[in-house]
Amino acid sequence: MNRKLLYFSVFSSGMVTLAVELSASRLLGNVFGTSNLVWASIIGLILIYLTVGYFVGGKWADRSPNPLTFFRIMLWGAFTAGIVPLISKPVLRGAADAFDHLEMGILLGAFAAVLVLFIVPITLLGTMSPFAIRLAITTPEEAGEISGKIYAISTLGSFIGTFLPVLIIIPMVGTANTFILFSLYLMAVALVGLGFSISWKQAAKYSWMPILLILLAWGASATNLKNSAGQIYETESAYNYIQVQEFDGYTYLRLNDGQGVHSIYHPDDYLFRGPWMQFLAGPFFNAPPFGVGDVERIAIVGLAGGTTAYQATQVFGPIPIDGYEIDPKIIEVGKEYFGLDQENINAVAQDGRWGLAHSEHQYSLIAVDAYRPPYIPWHLTTKEFFEITYAKLAKDGVLVINVGRAPEDRGLIDALVTTLSTIYPSIHVMDIPRTFNSMVYASKQITSMDNLSNNLNQLIINPDTDPLLIESILRVIDYQKGLPEPTIVFTDDHAPVEWIINKMVLGYLLSGQYEELQK
DSSP: OHHHHHHHHHHHHHHHHHHHHHHHHHHHHHHHHOOHHHHHHHHHHHHHHHHHHHHHHHHHHHHSSHHHHHHHHHHHHHHHHHHHHHHHHHHHHHHHHHHHHHHHHHHHHHHHHHHHHHHHHHHHTHHOOOOOHHHHHOOOGGGHHHHHHHHHHHHHHHHHHHIIIIIHHHHHHOOHHHHHHHHHHHHHHHHHHHHHTOOOHHHHTTTTTHHHHHHHHHTTTOSSSSOOOTTEEEEOOOOOOEEEEETTTEEEEEETTTOOEEEEEEEBBBOOOSGGGGGGGGGGSSSOOGGGGGGOEEEEEEEETTTTHHHHHHOSSSOOOOOSSOHOOOOOOOHHHHHHOTTTTTEOOHHHHHHHTTTOEEEEEEEEOBBTTTOOOGGGHHHHHHHHHHHHHEEEEEEEEHHHHHHBHHHHHHHHHHHHTTTTTTEEEEEETTTTTTEEESSSSSEEEEEEEEHHHHHHTTTOHHHHHHHHHHHHHHHHOOOOOOOOOOOSSOOOHHHHHHHHHHHHTTTHHHHHHHH
8 A cells, every 4th residue: 555645644534533522622612611521521532432443443454454444444434523513413402402491411411422422433533543554564674663653643633633623614614514624524535545545436436425424514504503592693713602692682692601691782771780890890999089080991801792891981981991802703793793893992802811911001990801601711810910910000900800609619719819819908809699700809009898988979979970880889888798718829830720610610519509599
């Protein structure tokens, strides 16, 4: 067999294997989220499937060491990889509906079912490298060199397959079509391999595979990934599955698994409940008299569709607002559906920490609202990050962070307060009612709740004060919480945010409170 053709086949197989793995994370993440538990399940099971493939491939190659068997296996591996998203689509749509109603049994069953679909394609693709080694070796003396070369070529293909789907293909055509494109590519490689190694007549016998896959893909292309109530738009970016819903004139932004509303918008209303309005109260912890006009510039880390920026503009007027949002597609959606096109809002498609560190401005308020539920990015929780925020705040500036919690577990809040206390002289905490969210306020000056109350009294008698600001401050006063005992200080070297959140989520699910909530 021509070794150049064999090496190219191994390269292509390695590329498609990793592309399928990365695309699998998106396929599942769109519905089940991108938690470490989901990632661990995907990576762990795919590694097991590959292990089985390596073992089976070696035995299979010894029994049938010929190119016909090799390329047949590649064809079936490619074909079954391509039909995974098509078969899983109704299962995932059912899971998406279950997630909307938090039906855990259906969710877990759907998650397991989709993972099972990857057994056949990944196992078959795993046979490629050991099979290729068997075909390439002609003398014992070259066994080591050939084995090393094939695994190196396969790994190089895997490297390409790691970046190509996430950075280019998925944002261009979506997750399901990414599976199909890579599947068609690998089938083309296998058919060409059959043609050159055996005969083109033999290759023609399997031409039905790509034709059938294209027909199946065409038939499924008209259906949405999700069919949630009120859905008016969905798309995929390099970072997220993005969904826009509309109910009674209000527009909602949901990402990935759809748990949590990331932005809300109404052209004639801005009195939205939730965490967004609670950022507005931050500056008023400063010593009185502190008025609306003293807020000069705002930074938002985690802009999403721009609800916080929209409300801040209503309350403080058209002051400059720098909003950092790592996903440029979300910014596009924000401008299209969420009123993010206001002139005073500077939407920056950049990681918030990097953008803030390189900003030339000083801010009266820095709002941190960056989440991939249930996680807050760890690099936005560390002492080093808070040192950046401290340096970028004006002398009377305030940092405000939206933090998740469980009813009986405030571990993440406790750690963040402990970390902030190493830098900021005053910390305040409030729980947002009827949610699993809390707000942490860290001020550059020594501040107090009395300051907030006194400023509120002045704002109330001012007829120009926006009612949303009054309500925001009242909620802080009504739902304030005491500061916790010191715990861990997060640093760039050690910030076990995911561990704390995993413990919090699992503890909540196992406590029985979840079932009580559903009754």
